[in-house]
Amino acid sequence: MExxxxxxxxxxxxxxxxxxxxxxxLLPKASVTVYVRNLVAKGFIRRExxxxxxxxxxxxxxxxxxxxxxxxLAALAAEYDRRLARVTPQDRVEVQRILKAMLASPASGRTRx
Numbered sequence: 001m002e003x004x005x006x007x008x009x010x011x012x013x014x015x016x017x018x019x020x021x022x023x024x025x026l027l028p029k030a031s032v033t034v035y036v037r038n039l040v041a042k043g044f045i046r047r048e049x050x051x052x053x054x055x056x057x058x059x060x061x062x063x064x065x066x067x068x069x070x071x072x073l074a075a076l077a078a079e080y081d082r083r084l085a086r087v088t089p090q091d092r093v094e095v096q097r098i099l100k101a102m103l104a105s106p107a108s109g110r111t112r113x
Contacts, residue, residue, distance in 0.1 A: 001042070001044075001068065001072065002035075002038075004027070004031070004035055005035045005038055005039055006069070006072045007025055008021055008025065008027075008032060008035040008036065008039065009039055009044055009045065009061070009065060009068065009069050009072075010069055010072075010073070011024055011025060012045055012059045012060070012061050012065070013061060016058040016059050016060065017056065017057075017058055017059070018032045018033060018036055018059065019032075021036075021059075036059065039065070042064075042068075043062055043064045043065070044061070044062060044064055044065030044068050044069075045059050045060060045061055045062060045065050046059070046060055046062055047059060047060075048060050
């Protein structure tokens with residue numbers, strides 16, 4: 001699975017419509033269409049008619065898609081942990097502080113949760 005396909009797959013539950021995925025991931029809609037097509041062909045997601053609006057299709061993870069997403073997340077977490085092990089505990093605290101500052105809302109100064 002390509003990296004961007006993984007990100008699309010990981011976003012499907014939170015954003016079940018391709019346009020929402022494009023917005024959430026800051027990707028062009030045309031690119032998301034290609035990734036969705038590939039993920040459908042691999043059996044990782046399926047399109048379903050949206051009962052609330054029969055003109056729209058929503059995306060749903062298949063069991064295979066959930067397994068693929070979970071395996072990819074586990075591999076990503078393991079690699080992250082491996083790399084983080086190179087960083088001293090003091091530097092980890094500093095990285096965490098920086099990341100929280102980056103996620104802080106400019107208006108409130110509070111972090112998103």
